Amino acid sequence: ETGVTQTPRHLVMGMTNKKSLKCEQHLGHNAMYWYKQSAKKPLELMFVYNFKEQTENNSVPSRFSPECPNSSHLFLHLHTLQPEDSALYLCASSSTWPENTEAFFGQGTRLTVV
Amino acid sequence: GQNIDQPTEMTATEGAIVQINCTYQTSGFNGLFWYQQHAGEAPTFLSYNVLDGLEEKGRFSSFLSRSKGYSYLLLKELQMKDSASYLCAVRDSNYQLIWGAGTKLIIKP
Numbered sequence: 001e002t003g004v005t006q007t008p009r010h011l012v013m014g015m016t017n018k019k020s021l022k023c024e025q026h027l028g029h030n031a032m033y034w035y036k037q038s039a040k041k042p043l044e045l046m047f048v049y050n051f052k053e054q055t056e057n058n059s060v061p062s063r064f065s066p067e068c069p070n071s072s073h074l075f076l077h078l079h080t081l082q083p084e085d086s087a088l089y090l091c092a093s094s095s096t097w098p099e100n101t102e103a104f105f106g107q108g109t110r111l112t113v114v
Numbered sequence: 115g116q117n118i119d120q121p122t123e124m125t126a127t128e129g130a131i132v133q134i135n136c137t138y139q140t141s142g143f144n145g146l147f148w149y150q151q152h153a154g155e156a157p158t159f160l161s162y163n164v165l166d167g168l169e170e171k172g173r174f175s176s177f178l179s180r181s182k183g184y185s186y187l188l189l190k191e192l193q194m195k196d197s198a199s200y201l202c203a204v205r206d207s208n209y210q211l212i213w214g215a216g217t218k219l220i221i222k223p
Contacts, residue, residue: 004156042118042213043157043201090156098209101145105156 003027006091006106013081014114021076021109023091029104031097032074034066037088037108049074050097081113116140118214120202125220126192134187134200134217142207148176148187149201151216157201160187189219197221 004025013019025032034046048056049068063085065077074091088108094100119137126132138146145164149157163169163178163185175188189196199216206212 040122040215042215043203044213045211098205101162102147102159105149105158107154107156 004091004093004104004106006089006109008109009107010110010112012112012114013078015081015083017081018077018079020078021089021091021111023074023076023106025072025074025091025093025104025106027093027095027104029093029095030071031094031100032068032071033092033094033103034074034076035090035092035105037090043090046076048097055097078111081111083113086111086113116206116212118202118204118212120200120214120217122215123218123220125222126189128192128194128221128223130192131188131190132192132219134189134202134219136185136187136202136214138183138185138202138204138212140183140204140206140212143180144205144207144209146176146178146185147201147203147205147211148185149203150198151201152198160200192221194221194223 007022031050033048036044045058046060047066052068063080067075090108091106092103094103148160150160151157161176163176168177173190178185199218201216202214204212
């Protein structure tokens with residue numbers, strides 16, 4: 001069992017739907033991240049939370065809304081998405097930020113927007 | 115701009131050795147990472163280099179030359195399970211992590 005768990009693993013949603021992705025880490029880490037991974041493209045950092053506070057928002061459209069209720073849980077709320085938002089969404093955590101030397105990733109949520 | 119270059123795809127034979135190169139142009143340097151990602155799975159950490167030289171970890175080694183903006187990941191005694199994508203990432207002077215698009219490694223019997 002990975003230390004970082006993401007649910008659901010797969011999600012198909014219409015452009016008018018609202019859905020949420022969930023991430024949970026059992027590693028006692030203080031930093032959590034959302035990444036977008038599109039085919040044959042570099043990982044794109046979306047958001048960083050350090051000690052539950054959002055520290056990075058890399059020009060992500062407002063249709064993506066993160067929430068971090070505590071250091072172990074991270075959500076990504078989705079609404080009125082576009083087909084180009086279809087991708088693998090990865091959650092990661094690290095013990096510290098930004099000087100961490102290793103990050104642990106979840107298996108991702110494969111999102112398809114139709 | 116900042117970018118990381120690595121080959122899109124490589125093919126190697128089981129039992130052989132393969133070297134995956136990564137070149138980078140970034141605003142400063144605060145470490146280079148290699149991750150392995152099997153299809154449909156989470157990326158997993160392989161190595162972290164911040165000083166020049168070779169770091170060996172079992173069958174895998176990672177090399178860094180900061181003056182050349184260059185790293186490589188060396189995989190020895192290749193096994194079929196090494197078929198995966200290998201991601202190179204560099205942390206710049208602002209501690210931003212810049213990722214390459216990954217190298218898909220195909221191992222043939």
